[in-house]
Amino acid sequence: MTRTVVYNLIQLLFVIGFGPLYAGVLSRFKENVQSRRGPSIFQPYRDLWKLFHKDEVVSSETTWIFRFTPYLVFIIPLFVASLIPVLTDYPLAFAFMGDMLAGGFFLALAGFFAALAAVDTGNPYGPMGASRTRMVGFLAEPVFMIVFFTVSFVAQSTIPYIVQKRWVASPAAFFSPAHILLLIAFFMLILAEGGKIPVDNPTGHFELAMIDESKGLEYSGRGAALMKWGGQMKFLVLTCIFLNVLLAPWGLADDLQPGHVLLAIPLILFKILLFTVILVIIESSLAKLRLFRISEFLGAAFIISVAAMIASIFSTSAV
Amino acid sequence: MAGSQTQLIEGLNALTAGLILLTAFGMVATRQVQGVLRFFVVQSAFLAASAFLIGFNRGSIHLLALGAITIAAKVIAIPWVLKHTLPGDLYERREINQVINIPSSLLIALLLAIAAQFLVSPLLATTPDPVIHVNLPIGLAGILIGAYSLIARREAIPQMVGILAMENGAFFAGIALAPDLPLISELAIAIDVVLIAVVIGVLTRNITQTMGTTEAAAMSELREEPQPWR
Numbered sequence: 403m404t405r406t407v408v409y410n411l412i413q414l415l416f417v418i419g420f421g422p423l424y425a426g427v428l429s430r431f432k433e434n435v436q437s438r439r440g441p442s443i444f445q446p447y448r449d450l451w452k453l454f455h456k457d458e459v460v461s462s463e464t465t466w467i468f469r470f471t472p473y474l475v476f477i478i479p480l481f482v483a484s485l486i487p488v489l490t491d492y493p494l495a496f497a498f499m500g501d502m503l504a505g506g507f508f509l510a511l512a513g514f515f516a517a518l519a520a521v522d523t524g525n526p527y528g529p530m531g532a533s534r535t536r537m538v539g540f541l542a543e544p545v546f547m548i549v550f551f552t553v554s555f556v557a558q559s560t561i562p563y564i565v566q567k568r569w570v571a572s573p574a575a576f577f578s579p580a581h582i583l584l585l586i587a588f589f590m591l592i593l594a595e596g597g598k599i600p601v602d603n604p605t606g607h608f609e610l611a612m613i614d615e616s617k618g619l620e621y622s623g624r625g626a627a628l629m630k631w632g633g634q635m636k637f638l639v640l641t642c643i644f645l646n647v648l649l650a651p652w653g654l655a656d657d658l659q660p661g662h663v664l665l666a667i668p669l670i671l672f673k674i675l676l677f678t679v680i681l682v683i684i685e686s687s688l689a690k691l692r693l694f695r696i697s698e699f700l701g702a703a704f705i706i707s708v709a710a711m712i713a714s715i716f717s718t719s720a721v
Numbered sequence: 722m723a724g725s726q727t728q729l730i731e732g733l734n735a736l737t738a739g740l741i742l743l744t745a746f747g748m749v750a751t752r753q754v755q756g757v758l759r760f761f762v763v764q765s766a767f768l769a770a771s772a773f774l775i776g777f778n779r780g781s782i783h784l785l786a787l788g789a790i791t792i793a794a795k796v797i798a799i800p801w802v803l804k805h806t807l808p809g810d811l812y813e814r815r816e817i818n819q820v821i822n823i824p825s826s827l828l829i830a831l832l833l834a835i836a837a838q839f840l841v842s843p844l845l846a847t848t849p850d851p852v853i854h855v856n857l858p859i860g861l862a863g864i865l866i867g868a869y870s871l872i873a874r875r876e877a878i879p880q881m882v883g884i885l886a887m888e889n890g891a892f893f894a895g896i897a898l899a900p901d902l903p904l905i906s907e908l909a910i911a912i913d914v915v916l917i918a919v920v921i922g923v924l925t926r927n928i929t930q931t932m933g934t935t936e937a938a939a940m941s942e943l944r945e946e947p948q949p950w951r
Contacts, residue, residue, distance in 0.1 A: 573725075577732035579739025579855070586743065701824040702750055705831045709742055712835050 403495065409663050410484055410494040416667060417483040417642075421635035422446035424674060429605070431682040446634065450627050458623030464522050471519035472625040475632035478512035479639045486562050486639070487646045489666040491654040493563045501560040502553070505643070506546050509595075509636065513539055516629075520617040527609045531616025534693070538601060538613060541700040542594050548707040549588050553648070556580060556714045562643070566651040576650065580714035587707035588648055594700055596637045599685040601696055611690075638674075645673050730778045731851050737771040738859045741893060742834065745866045748879075748886060749830045750823055755812045757879045758800065761886060764863075765795035768889055772896050775852055781900045787907050791892070794911040799885070799918045803878070806922030808929055811878060820873050829873075830866045837862035856897035863890025875936045877928065881921040888914055 426443040433440025442448075460469060482505040484496040500508075517536055520528035554560040557568035569576050594601045597614030609616060618629040646654060653669030655662040691699055744764035751757050769791040776784025819826065838858045845854055867887030874880045888910070895902070 572732075573729040574732040574735065574851075577729075577736040579735050579742065579859070582736055582739045583743065698750070698823050701827055702746070705746055705827045706743065708831055709746070709834055712838055713739065713742075715838075 405658055405660075406495040409490060410496050412663065413488045413490075413494065414480050414483055416488060416670075417480060417635050417638055418631075420671065421479075421631060421638045422450060424638050424641070424678070425634045427675065428678050428681060431678055432685055435682055435686045446630075450631055453622075453627035453630070454624055456623040458625055460625075461523060461620065463524055464620075467515065468519045468522045468620070469625075471515045472621065472628035472632070474515050475512050476628040476635070477632075478508050479632060479635035482508050482639050483635075483642070486643055487566060487651065487654060488639075488642050489655055489663055489670060491563065491566060491646075491651040491656050493561070497561075497563065502550055502562050502565070502643075502647070503560055505562075506550065509640075510539070510543075512632070512636070516617050520620075523620040525620050527612070527616045527619055530610075531612050531614070531619075534613045535617060538594055538696060538700070541697055542591055542703075545587055545591050545700060545703045545707050548704065548711055549584055549591070549648075552580065552584055552707065552711040552714055555711070562647040566647045569648075570650050570652075578713070580710045581648075583706050583710035583713060585644075585648055587703045587710060588644055590699065590703035590706070592637075592640050592644055593684070594696070594703070595640060598681065600688050600691050600699055603690045641674060641677060642670075645677060646670075727778060730774050731855075734771055734774045734778075734852055735855045737767045737774070738855045738893070741767050741771070741889070742859050742862060745863050745886060745890075746827060746830055748882060749826050749866060749870055752815045752823070753812075754814050754876060754878045757882050758803070758812075761882045761889075762796055762800055764886065764889055765791055765799075768893055769796065771856070771893060775896055775900065778852070779900055783902065783904055783907075784896055784900055786904055787896065790908060790911045794915050795885070795889075798915045802915060802918045803922050806919065806926055807878070808926060811925070811929065814876060820875065826869075826873060830869060833865040833869060834862040837865055850897075853897045857894050860890045860892075860894025860897075863887070863893055866890075877921065877925045881918065881925075884917065885914060 423443065423446070426441070426446045429445075430440045430443045484494070485500050485505050486497075486502075513535065517532040520532035522528075550560065553565050557565040559565060569581055575581065593599070597604050602613040602615075603611065604614070609619070614633075618626060618633075621629050653666060653673055655666040741764055744760045744767065747760040748757050748764075751760060769788040772784050772788035772791060776782070776788060821829070841858045841861055845857065848854075864887045867883045867885075867890055869883075870886065871880055871883035874883060892910075
């Protein structure tokens with residue numbers, strides 16, 4: 403029992419510690435692919451360090467929501483991380499608290515408060531970005547739901563630890579159309595939720611075109627650091643759900659030995675590195691969609707997820 | 722060992738089936754003529770892959786030859802033929818005014834895929850063969866989605882790709898149902914398909930030269946004389 407608690411804490415430290423690194427590797431790779439040198443992969447850590455040592459300015463017009471939100475945005479990915487398999491393929495101490503739907507609701511809660519905080523400031527760009535994020539959010543929600551329902555239908559469970567074993571039970575299950583379509587739909591969802599290129603430009607600093615970034619415009623100092631860090635952790639957590647629950651539990655520790663759990667850390671990082679390469683290829687080869695084309699992008703994700711559902715309901719080979 | 726190998730091949734075949742369905746959706750969702758063609762070529766390549774997999778699994782030389790014919794006809798010959806018959810600017814054309822906008826088109830395509838699953842489910846009850854269980858519904862879905870894009874598309878080339886996608890769907894269902902179809906008939910179909918591409922390509926070129934457009938919807942009136950009643 404104490405062991406699983408410790409492993410769970412290691413898991414949280416993994417998410418806290420490597421969230422910025424993931425963002426740094428991603429931006430560095432992207433710059434390299436576009437034949438520039440780019441910042442060091444440790445730049446996000448330096449940014450956070452710098453922001454934590456700066457004074458925080460809070461407008462006197464704002465309410466408690468504005469001050470409360472950065473902490474929520476920082477903590478929510480940690481809640482989700484304690485529910486999902488990050489390093490181990492068996493449930494850890496806190497995993498009983500919720501299933502995958504709970505994880506989805508937690509992330510939605512953080513998004514809701516971030517949008518409220520953006521409206522709270524009265525800055526004209528904040529509410530604009532918030533309403534756009536909500537637009538992306540409500541288009542993404544059905545995809546989330548259908549993906550979860552399909553997964554739970556195929557695996558007869560909404561617990562991520564049971565789901566992940568389902569796919570590697572046999573090659574036929576791994577290559578079943580339901581699994582592949584599900585992966586593609588969830589991948590498109592990650593791009594939308596993480597504010598990546600076909601939906602949003604994460605490096606863009608043009609306020610009128612921002613979707614995700616503009617919510618944090620009013621924050622400074624510690625608040626900005628927490629918002630930034632929380633966003634990076636959220637993307638890492640989404641990646642972990644994609645790679646460990648939906649793709650396959652390869653590389654995860656399968657017993658209680660501490661060595662295996664520690665060994666899982668480099669293996670998971672390697673997996674994420676491979677995933678980064680795919681992300682970078684997409685980020686460098688596509689252009690940002692126009693705002694009203696986003697509905698087409700997420701509509702396509704929805705169609706793919708529903709196709710996965712019908713494939714899993716009707717085909718006997720997938721079950 | 723042989724059992725697990727068969728299972729793996731069946732799994733891979735199911736994977737190509739999923740990707741074929743995906744490319745069919747892609748053809749519905751794409752605006753650009755070039756993009757639609759590209760999706761078609763990818764779909765044909767998956768089709769050939771599926772033929773190879775099933776042929777290997779059942780030891781059927783017919784299906785292996787069929788896969789080779791598919792690659793030769795659909796992956797190589799059709800894009801080549803179209804490239805040489807069509808004027809280049811047709812490729813960059815986009816369909817801006819759809820009859821039905823793209824999200825709704827996708828939803829309709831989805832309904833067609835569900836309908837295909839429903840339609841074949843009584844047939845599937847008669848056989849335990851997992852390959853048929855994968856190929857038949859998705860092949861039928863491919864046929865229906867191709868027919869839909871034939872109806873809903875306005876440009877000539879995506880309409881032609883709709884016909885070819887229907888053929889792809891029929892082919893995909895066929896290789897699972899009748900693996901020992903005589904090669905000569907498949908060869909005839911493959912040559913037919915290339916000929917369709919040639920004929921439509923030449924026709925489209927002539928239409929563009931005389932009318933300046935390939936929008937089928939814009940060709941509902943004769944254009945010989947200035948019309949006196951207007």
